[in-house]
Amino acid sequence: MSLDKATVARIATLARIKVPEADLEALGQELNKILHWVEQLDQVDTTGVEPMTSVAAMTLPLRPDWVTDGDRVDDILKNAPNAMHGFFTVPKVVE
Amino acid sequence: MSDFTDLTLASARAGLAARKFSAVELTKAHIAAIEGARDLNAFITETPDKALEMAQVSDARLARGEGGVLEGLPIAIKDLFCTKDVLTTAASHILDGFKPPYESTITQKLWDAGATCLGKLNLDEFAMGSSNMTSYYGPVINPWTRAGDNRQLVPGGSSGGSAASVAARLALAATGTDTGGSIRQPAGFCGIVGLKPTYGRCSRWGVVAFASSLDQAGPMTRTVEDAAIMLGVMAGHDPKDSTSAPLAVPDFAAALTGDIRGLRVGIPKEYRVDGMPAEIEALWQQGIDWLKAAGATPVEISLPMTKHALPTYYIIAPAEASANLSRYDGVRFGLRVPGGSLDEMYENTRAAGFGAEVKRRVLIGAYVLSAGYYDAYYLKAQRLRTLIARDFDQAFEKCDVILTPTAPSAAFALGEKMDDPLAMYLNDVFTVPVNLAGLPGISVPAGLSADGLPLGLQVIGRAFDEETMIRAAGVLETAANFTAKPGRA
Numbered sequence: 001m002s003l004d005k006a007t008v009a010r011i012a013t014l015a016r017i018k019v020p021e022a023d024l025e026a027l028g029q030e031l032n033k034i035l036h037w038v039e040q041l042d043q044v045d046t047t048g049v050e051p052m053t054s055v056a057a058m059t060l061p062l063r064p065d066w067v068t069d070g071d072r073v074d075d076i077l078k079n080a081p082n083a084m085h086g087f088f089t090v091p092k093v094v095e
Numbered sequence: 096m097s098d099f100t101d102l103t104l105a106s107a108r109a110g111l112a113a114r115k116f117s118a119v120e121l122t123k124a125h126i127a128a129i130e131g132a133r134d135l136n137a138f139i140t141e142t143p144d145k146a147l148e149m150a151q152v153s154d155a156r157l158a159r160g161e162g163g164v165l166e167g168l169p170i171a172i173k174d175l176f177c178t179k180d181v182l183t184t185a186a187s188h189i190l191d192g193f194k195p196p197y198e199s200t201i202t203q204k205l206w207d208a209g210a211t212c213l214g215k216l217n218l219d220e221f222a223m224g225s226s227n228m229t230s231y232y233g234p235v236i237n238p239w240t241r242a243g244d245n246r247q248l249v250p251g252g253s254s255g256g257s258a259a260s261v262a263a264r265l266a267l268a269a270t271g272t273d274t275g276g277s278i279r280q281p282a283g284f285c286g287i288v289g290l291k292p293t294y295g296r297c298s299r300w301g302v303v304a305f306a307s308s309l310d311q312a313g314p315m316t317r318t319v320e321d322a323a324i325m326l327g328v329m330a331g332h333d334p335k336d337s338t339s340a341p342l343a344v345p346d347f348a349a350a351l352t353g354d355i356r357g358l359r360v361g362i363p364k365e366y367r368v369d370g371m372p373a374e375i376e377a378l379w380q381q382g383i384d385w386l387k388a389a390g391a392t393p394v395e396i397s398l399p400m401t402k403h404a405l406p407t408y409y410i411i412a413p414a415e416a417s418a419n420l421s422r423y424d425g426v427r428f429g430l431r432v433p434g435g436s437l438d439e440m441y442e443n444t445r446a447a448g449f450g451a452e453v454k455r456r457v458l459i460g461a462y463v464l465s466a467g468y469y470d471a472y473y474l475k476a477q478r479l480r481t482l483i484a485r486d487f488d489q490a491f492e493k494c495d496v497i498l499t500p501t502a503p504s505a506a507f508a509l510g511e512k513m514d515d516p517l518a519m520y521l522n523d524v525f526t527v528p529v530n531l532a533g534l535p536g537i538s539v540p541a542g543l544s545a546d547g548l549p550l551g552l553q554v555i556g557r558a559f560d561e562e563t564m565i566r567a568a569g570v571l572e573t574a575a576n577f578t579a580k581p582g583r584a
Contacts, residue, residue: 003462007462008458011458011461011462011465012458013442014461014465015417015445015457015458015460015461016421016424016438016441016442016445017442017445017446017449017454017457017458018439018442018443018445018446019446027458030455030516031455031458031459031462033516033517034409034455034459034516034517035459035462037406037409037517038406038407038409038410038472038476039406040403040406041403041406041407041410041475041476041479042475044400044403044479044482046475046478046479046482049478049481049482050478050481051474051477051478051480051481052477052478052480052481052484053308053477054308054338055294055295055308055484055531055532055533055558056294056295056338056340056533058295058340060337060338061337061341063334072196075196076196076427078194078196079192079193079194079195079196079427079428079429080426080427080428081425081426081428081429081430081431082431088426088427090426090437090440091433091434091435091436091437091439091440093436093437
């Protein structure tokens with residue numbers, strides 16, 4: 001599979017990274033090189049092999065769904081680039 | 096005073112206990128060393144005031160006959176660990192000004208054990224790299240140079256600042272993290288010991304996430320004994336990390352008996368890769384001979400999936416990274432670059448905040464996870480991962496530990512391998528399979544290249560059997576008797 005300019009632009013949108021139109025071509029070539037290299041895995045027959053999602057041979061533990069932390073609004077907002085009235089602020093999303 | 100900075104954790108601890116010197120003296124010597132080595136660019140943030148404050152507390156505890164395992168010992172922290180109210184950057188522009196309101200579990204354990212914090216160490220941006228060249232804060236310089244050649248070399252990566260600072264005697268020890276070799280490869284390049292524990296041995300809570308199914312923190316030290324001591328403090332179950340194993344922490348240092356009679360040492364034939372320098376091949380053979388002379392039995396083993404490990408890794412790691420790094424959006428912390436809409440603000444922030452390698456990996460990750468390609472790439476890689484782990488399971492039926500070189504080359508010059516990401520990825524050919532299988536691995540400095548650079552050997556253990564791995568590493572260390580020091584120590 002090969003990435004064309006339109007696909008690179010679509011992935012960049014999915015990843016929310018602005019890529020100038022002029023850079024799409026070169027970036028696509030870079031990504032293609034990596035993708036072609038990983039496609040060597042197609043040589044391996046993996047029919048019937050279970051995909052591994054975790055190396056830890058354990059079931060994730062459950063815990064009661066209780067609140068264990070909270071009341072830390074100031075701590076949490078302290079690092080926000082922009083906060084007002086106890087909230088994060090973002091550009092207007094509703095007209 | 097260089098006598099202080101040349102100590103190990105173990106010998107400094109003994110000196111403090113015998114009241115030969117104070118924690119404040121020990122810390123001051125390291126602060127002075129750091130000030131004198133700023134050109135190495137090993138630190139992103141120095142915390143001398145905090146270090147001295149902590150050292151004073153340690154001296155008071157020691158005077159009362161109290162104190163933890165690392166009481167009064169100055170160490171430094173890879174800047175991927177969140178430290179309360181201390182700038183934490185992951186070497187990325189996008190975390191500008193981020194001061195976490197919490198402390199990572201591992202650093203908290205280190206402070207609780209009495210260690211003093213010298214500062215936060217440089218690394219590849221978000222730990223993505225093998226040379227420390229991708230840091231927003233600039234490259235770290237390896238304290239070693241080739242004989243008769245003063246060109247600056249990379250310290251390896253991603254824990255490049257950690258390796259350089261320990262090798263250059265700026266800290267007695269440092270924390271590192273290892274997703275595909277980021278502790279072991281820089282340890283090899285800088286002539287120190289680097290230990291990646293079994294996945295799940297240490298808590299990942301409060302460590303900036305790169306690839307969550309692969310990331311594991313570990314100690315970087317100048318001796319195997321120090322690595323064992325420090326791992327004992329870092330390890331243990333943490334309810335805040337559901338993947339940390341609910342297992343008791345063994346006395347890792349007690350495993351250093353020196354007795355490996357009857358130990359079966361696996362030598363994987365697939366690790367004789369094309370283009371590996373003859374001197375690394377020779378050092379590997381030397382390592383086999385050393386272990387044999389100590390009573391171990393070398394066994395040839397086969398890990399047939401080895402050549403597929405790197406491409407598998409470069410699907411799985413970017414996929415997980417693209418998910419983990421979605422949190423950097425200019426809203427809650429770090430950099431924000433304004434935009435006309437919310438999406439434009441996200442896109443501008445992430446375009447300005449991430450460096451080229453991070454963008455490359457996030458984009459690859461987004462692609463291999465996207466609709467229509469998920470099965471062909473991501474699911475395929477997960478199936479390969481099963482086969483790679485199975486290779487090790489089968490090998491460990493025939494052997495107790497595995498011996499390999501740490502990396503296929505010694506440290507290279509700044510700027511080399513930068514124009515081809517694939518050439519850079521090959522650095523991790525011997526370390527990546529270990530992460531994919533979740534196993535522990537340790538790099539031990541074992542010799543010098545013809546041009547005077549350190550070379551490491553890697554011992555791989557069974558899952559949660561760091562003790563046998565540490566025992567074998569200790570025997571290698573004794574046999575290699577690596578006493579060379581970098582020009583800048």
